[in-house]
Amino acid sequence: MVKQQVLEAQASRIEQVLASHKIAARVWGGRVTPRYVQFHVTTAWGTRLSRVVSLSEEIAMALGARNCRIQRRNGALEIEVPLEEVRGVSFLSILKQVRHVPPYTALLGVDEANHPLFVRLPSPEVAHVLVAGTTGCGKTALLRSMILSLALGNRRSALQMVLIDPKQRGFAPLKDLPHLLRPIICETPEALETLQALVREMLRRDREGRSEPRIAVFVDELADLAQEGGASCTELLTRLAQRGREAGIHLVVGTQKPTSQIAGPLFKSNFPVRLVGRVASPEDARVAAGIGGTGAERLLGRGDFLAVASGEVIRFQSAYADAGETRFILRHLGPGGRWEGVRAQCLQAEPVEEGKAIQPRQWAQRFLRR
Structure with a gap:
């Protein structure tokens, strides 16, 4: 201190x-x-x-x-x-501060006032999320924390997930997650097949007027997927981004190359919320954030992020679930993805003092914070 x-x-x-x-x-x-x-x-x-x-x-x-x-x-x-000594932000330590997390809400980390920061996927101002930053910025760790928090907060019958991991290592610790629609996808042909199936499901739900169970699609590296999958991959992702929210399908896409050449049309207006870590240049910062002047190229890395929505910017330190916390959570998640019991077991080691728990409130109809 x-x-x-x-x-x-x-x-x-x-x-x-x-x-x-x-x-x-x-x-x-x-x-x-x-x-x-x-x-x-x-x-x-x-x-x-x-x-x-x-x-x-x-x-x-x-x-x-x-x-x-x-x-x-x-x-x-x-x-x-x-600071000379960086203080990490433990995933479970943040949840210990929070009394209640609404459904379909993902934990991001803590803001500059050390208040928990969340994003609720079904909100009209959210729908889809872009996570951008160079190697070492903490992008994959942030994606994993978002996935774990969604798993803890929702039964599989209410929320299912698709994890696409072209690098074949970012999502590997989550292979036993009960909310997975199918095993973690690492190969491009399988990813394309899955995206096609999701588009068909989206169209079917549109016809039937359904949006549940909700489906969250996480991609750890968009650039690799777009380069290997070509125009057909970008087209499928664009269709899901444009029409998926009404059908209960949400994209959370990570990339270390937020350039307009990689997926310019996909980026332009389909990701209302951008989580931007350190990037290589002011131009990359502008493309990643969707606005100029954020200074994302000067961030510190290792979990130092900006949350950008509707022209507003919040700086936050992302939550980090280490290997031990991840194994502990997965071990206690049953086939249906239990919530209250698991949360109690995960947090019982250090119960929150009476009056200390935080009831998050909605901020600008997008983020949930104290």
Whole structure:
């Protein structure tokens, strides 16, 4: 835990750096997140943002940090200084804080205020989710946490899942998940056959006016699937993205190459919610987020993500279920995917104190947080 005296000293150093360049400012805050310390800066009227941003390396050097991130958000100037020791966010530790999770709701992680952050797939403002980021950003771990939370919160009779894993390793720990419609799919021909079957199911449900049981389709690497499957693969995914929500079919697609050349038409308007980890360039950040100026190319990696929806951005640290937690959850999930009993067993080791549990509320009709 970072001591208050350390935070105050860091704030003073930032003020000194700014003062040395004749920028009058007051630095306050020092809010500690799992990945960084966030300071708020108040400058004199008329101070240009570019003057402060140009001092990022000098500020980082004064604080003994490897770098720092300076941005304007909600009308205020913020400086983010990465922590030397990264605090991981345990999957089960987050669930211990939450009293109730609505059906079809996936856990993402914790926001900057350390409040649990969720996304509800059937919401009209969600429907499908794109998860983008380079190798090492924590994309696959985030997908696995979303899958596990959906499995814990829904019986198989209400929610079924299809896992497509072209890399043949990302979803392997989940092979015994009772909610799977079929074994994990690793080969492109089988993936195409499954997508075709899902399109037929979508059309059948449209005719019958049905949307249940809901089906969540997770793809660990869209670029590999699109390149090997060609135009037919992209076309099938696009049809599911455009018409799947009404039929209860939801896509959660991961990619480390969020380029317009890979699946431009698929990206454009079919993924209202984007979860963006660190990417290689500002252009990749723009394509992945669907908007410019998010700064996703400057994220810290290892679970540091932005949730983007309707032009709004929330930074969060993704939940991580290690091998032990994953095995424990799968071992207690019965063939039908029990919820309450499993949740009690998973959380009984460290029961939540009375009055400490969090009842998540809906935020902007998209995310669920405290």
